[in-house]
Amino acid sequence: MTDREDFAIIIDTMQNEITTEGPLLDKNGTLTQCGYATKPLLTYRRGDIKAPPWRIKEWDFYQVCNDDYCVQMTIGHTAYAGALTVTFFRFADGLRYDRTTTLFLPFGSLNMPETSNKSLSASGGGVSINFDVTEKERVLRCKTTEKSNTPPMEAEISLIRPHDVSIVMATPFKEKRRAFYYNEKISCMPASGYIKIGSEEFVFKPQTSFGLLDWGRGVWPFSTEWYWGSGSGLVDGVPFGFNIGYGFGDSTAATENMLFYNGKAYKIDEVLFDLSAGGYMSPKRFSSNDGSFEMEFTPVYDRYTENKILFVNTRCHQVFGRFSGKVKLGEKTIEIKNFMAFTEHAINNW
Numbered sequence: 001m002t003d004r005e006d007f008a009i010i011i012d013t014m015q016n017e018i019t020t021e022g023p024l025l026d027k028n029g030t031l032t033q034c035g036y037a038t039k040p041l042l043t044y045r046r047g048d049i050k051a052p053p054w055r056i057k058e059w060d061f062y063q064v065c066n067d068d069y070c071v072q073m074t075i076g077h078t079a080y081a082g083a084l085t086v087t088f089f090r091f092a093d094g095l096r097y098d099r100t101t102t103l104f105l106p107f108g109s110l111n112m113p114e115t116s117n118k119s120l121s122a123s124g125g126g127v128s129i130n131f132d133v134t135e136k137e138r139v140l141r142c143k144t145t146e147k148s149n150t151p152p153m154e155a156e157i158s159l160i161r162p163h164d165v166s167i168v169m170a171t172p173f174k175e176k177r178r179a180f181y182y183n184e185k186i187s188c189m190p191a192s193g194y195i196k197i198g199s200e201e202f203v204f205k206p207q208t209s210f211g212l213l214d215w216g217r218g219v220w221p222f223s224t225e226w227y228w229g230s231g232s233g234l235v236d237g238v239p240f241g242f243n244i245g246y247g248f249g250d251s252t253a254a255t256e257n258m259l260f261y262n263g264k265a266y267k268i269d270e271v272l273f274d275l276s277a278g279g280y281m282s283p284k285r286f287s288s289n290d291g292s293f294e295m296e297f298t299p300v301y302d303r304y305t306e307n308k309i310l311f312v313n314t315r316c317h318q319v320f321g322r323f324s325g326k327v328k329l330g331e332k333t334i335e336i337k338n339f340m341a342f343t344e345h346a347i348n349n350w
Contacts, residue, residue, distance in 0.1 A: 015267055016253040018042065018170060025049065029178045034253035037168040038265045040184050044114050044217050050178050051219045054079045057350075058112040060120055060131060061214040062140050064157050064191045065232075067340050068092065069202055070320070071155060071195050073129055073142055075110060075122045076216075078350050081309060082106035084127040086142045086153055088195060088202070091301040091320060097197055099144040099153060101125030102309070116184045116215040136161050138189070138213070151198030159189040159211035162239070163263035169256050171249035173220055181218035181249050187232040187241040188260050189213075207234075210241075223349050224248060227273060229286075231323060231341025235334060238262050242327070242341070244271040244286070244293065259292065259327055266329045268292040275345040280317045284343075286325075295325035295336065297343065311349070318344040 016035030024042040026032050029050025033042060049056060059076025069090040076083060082103035089096040101124045103110075110122055121130040126145035131138060138159040146152045166186045173179035190206035210232035226248035232241040241260040259266040270289045277284075280302050286295040299321035306315045323339040 015269065023048065024170065024182055031170050031172050031180050034170050034172050036254040038165045040116060040168050042170055044182050046114060049219060053107055055219045058217045063212045064204055064209060066204060066209040073140055075120055075129055077106050077110055079107055080105055081312060082110055084122055084124060084129050086127060086144055088197060089303055097150045099127055099147060099150050101127040153195060153197050155195035157191055157193030157204055159191050161189050165260065165265040167243045167256055167258040174250045175221055179220045181220055184215045185243050186213040187230060187243065188239045225347045227345055229341065229343035231339055233339055235336060246272060259329060261329050275317060275319060275343055280319050292328040295323045298322045314348045314350055316344055316346040318342055
């Protein structure tokens with residue numbers, strides 16, 4: 001990985017933008033194009049993958065947050081193991097509820113769609129999740145039964161997509177020719193709805209609550225590590241969001257760093273950060289090499305997860321907090337104050 005003592009990293013990126021439609025993989029199972037796009041122009045087909053079925057990983061992850069609390073829903077699998085997960089947590093006091101059903105050897109039984117624009121539902125083990133997707137709206141629903149110290153949960157949350165730009169990455173891996181990651185992240189979706197946990201209800205209002213989709217499909221090495229950050233909200237009444245990250249795959253063609261403002265996307269180059277330096281809850285500074293993202297980050301909550309099942313071992317610090325600083329949007333510079341968002345550090349063997 002990196003030399004964390006001085007954290008000096010140079011990544012020679014061209015920021016190659018994919019602008020033409022076509023298949024994601026060629027007849028040999030390798031990427032036809034590498035880089036970023038603001039729409040999913042390349043077509044993912046599971047049948048084009050030239051790798052063992054147990055190496056395929058697919059997930060739909062939704063997150064809905066405001067300044068006080070957050071809901072996450074996931075349907076996904078690593079072919080030999082899958083999960084249906086609903087999580088709620090509150091920043092101020094660390095109140096947290098997790099409800100997960102683990103699926104062993106699901107392979108293709110989840111029927112994961114080959115595009116982010118399709119609906120998806122799954123149920124099992126007392127957890128039922130439904131993502132109802134239309135052109136402009138995504139409705140997230142879940143129901144869970146009581147288990148251990150987690151009360152039953154029920155949610156219905158509507159995400160409105162006011163614009164059609166996102167960050168889409170087609171990423172190769174140097175160590176494996178047929179390994180790839182195809183990912184779309186959609187942010188800045190105003191959210192309205194609720195989640196009921198036992199007798200208590202938590203409400204999301206579109207003026208203060210926003211949703212994120214992390215849609216991922218691919219085949220990659222068993223051991224991986226990445227840094228990722230994302231935020232959505234309003235700045236002086238205008239929708240603003242960002243996606244930053246590095247460390248996962250070969251980013252020679254492009255990084256995944258992007259700013260979103262008033263329905264437009266602004267590509268930025270490198271934003272490097274080490275969340276573990278000084279402890280995950282210590283203040284951090286984020287600085288891009290092109291001066292487009294200059295932020296101070298004050299953490300308020302670390303959502304740490306760790307899972308061990310046989311040879312699978314995943315660890316992630318997802319740290320929520322407040323960003324303050326400045327970003328450049330072409331010739332325009334805007335100031336960011338106390339903007340709730342998150343960054344994470346994941347180390348996975350899966």
